[in-house]
Amino acid sequence: MIKRSSTLFLRGVSLKPDVPKNRFPFSIPAISNLNLKLNKHVTFLVGENGSGKSTILEALADRIGFNAMGGTKHHRFTEEYETELANYLLLQKDPRLPVSQGFFFRAESFFNLSGYIDEHGNPKYWGGKELLKQSHGESFLSAFNNQFREGLFLLDEPEAALSPQRQLSLLAIMNGMEKEGKSQLIIATHSPILLAYPGADIFLLDENGITKVKYEETEHYQITKGFLDNPDKYFKLLFKS
Ligand SMILES: Nc1ncnc2c1ncn2[C@@H]1O[C@H](COP(=O)(O)OP(=O)(O)OP(=O)(O)O)[C@@H](O)[C@H]1O
Ligand SMILES: [Mg+2]
Incomplete structure (x- = not known):
């Protein structure tokens, strides 16, 4: 049984020395400067489209042994898929914890x-109903409710199919996981609702590399709040001819 005080499966991710230069993915500033300190139950990765969030999560998943197209280490639904970055990652793991017990949730796939x-799984471990017979968002919630317990969870845009109400449900699931003390989450997201999760670290990926930021400093918070407070101000700027 894993105790609550020791649930950081992964405490850091950085790069080995002598990575190749000037080509994908090492040409991405967030990757050439990759150095994530993971001290919290939830760590968020944010940044513009193309800033490298998915590239980092895929490489981490590959390195840890999860199916790189999503799922656990037991799912093998795609041909062998490797990311070059995976070989260059330095992981600071807790040797007492099984880092590969967890899930790579990729909204995209x-x-x-x-x-x-x-086709291959047992529906009883997925809420009892076939996933493809559920709506997009319902199937996401089935995965979160039934599979998210113990281990390291890498989530890439889990909000993609979720209504605002279901995003709140995901916050409650994350809190339940934190209280159980058997998990750690690293989440790439564009959702200002999810990013509000209390006590999380938020890392911004941009042309400067990776910087820890506060929730209120994120564009997700500032643009959403600014827009909802005064949409006309935005329309004037956006729609000027
Ligand atoms: N195989 C590849 N070869 C060259 N460039 C690639 C390759 N795959 C992805 N890229 C580029 O790498 C950059 C980072 O992509 P990535 O998918 O990690 O971004 P992201 O931060 O997850 O963005 P989004 O928020 O849109 O999901 C993008 O500019 C993308 O075009
Ligand atoms: Mg992405």
């Missing part, structure tokens, strides 16, 4: 994983 699960 969850449909494919759902088909694989419906």
